[in-house]
Amino acid sequence: MTNQLDKKSQAWSALFSEPMSELVKRYTSSVFFDKRLWQADIAGSLAHADMLAHQGIISAQDLADIERGMARITVEIETGTFEWKLDLEDVHLNIEARLTQLVGIAGKRLHTGRSRNDQVATDVRLWLRGEIDLIGELLVGLQKALIEAAADHTETILPGFTHLQVAQPVSFAHHLLAYVEMFARDAERMADVRRRTNRLPLGSAALAGTGYPLDRERVARALGMVDAQGVAQVCHNSLDAVSDRDFAMEFAAAASICMVHISRLSEELIIWMSQNFGFIQLADRFTTGSSIMPQKKNPDVPELARGKTGRVVGHLMGLITLMKGQPLAYNKDNQEDKEPLFDTVDTLKDTLRIFAEMIGGITVNASAMQAAARRGYATATDLADYLVKKGLPFRDAHEVVAHAVKTAQNLGVDLSELPLATLQTFNPAVQADVFDVLSLKGSLAARNTLGGTAPARVRAEIERHRARLG
């Protein structure tokens, strides 16, 4: 009998009266992108073969042949000598055909009790699990870069904004640590997605399970698909196992949220770097010049990251839409899960890596930040709080301070530059100690609740994060 997989230019099987059209072959083939799953595919096959032999479904000799063949294929792929064939449709058929070419009949036995449906679901999960781990490490790197940048700036005053209008002074460190919180939650989300990704579909076969006496737990353990207690994690319904891609959607959602965080940070870096703000400089190696305007230094990296966020969010939409009309169980639609997933992973990883490096190279213009805080009357709330302490109801204090700000604006000075006598015309309760709260430093130090911007608090947060991340 001829090997069907070697002869794909002929008909699929005896059932077909003609070969697939060339156009259909190109349309349905996925090998030129899904070959990226080769390591997961081989790992899954080896675990499956080991279990088949253990269960007496194939012989020990078959297993040895399969292992030998897969070792050879691994070398061929790694050295670039493996010949990927469009005719063989996808990574699974390419590897299996080569295996059979190399080791003969044992190669043909590998697919016992297995379908490409449970095989591909297993491969994607295994591959994604590895990528989630790498993303976790990159998220730690980015958090550390932000924390170390923050450590130098617990006393550096930045105008905090609401509505992009100067609101209250915060420290630059406090602002950076806000992003650390976001990326810490992103890491939590990734770890959570990993738990549900790390479950074994293999053994579900095409859709209904199989009559062979498989030991699915053994395969799961061999592939590291175990929970924290070491208990094997297998998908418990064959229809669900081969068809759902919710782990991919979840991953894309977590990646999208993370990119949105990056995008917000990007927007701030871009604004801060503009001449009108002049708060920071990015290191030259992260900026580009203009071919016509010699004075320009453009923040291309954050701009591009902001742009790439759209593409990752687009992949989430793509994956969700891919699933919405599919009846159980496997449909070929699912082949379309790969490119968006791959691109999401690539984009997120590159972005996290470049941001960790870029953050380390930020130069801060503390006096520009401070001047902006003063210009914006960032301590107006502090004056209101001062009057409350002197016995005024907050609403009345709010009104008094509005008058004070108006007067200061007309005179072109900061609240702290108004003479005491002038301040007392707004309310007689004002005493000389008012100048302590009108200073930006005093304002910062006063916000000493848990989560507040007081330097002592922020330093404690930095220590908490350092301990947490090791």
Ligand code: ARG
């Ligand atoms: N290349 C396919 C995919 O990515 C593999 C599964 C094919 N299964 C099938 N019954 N045609 O989904």
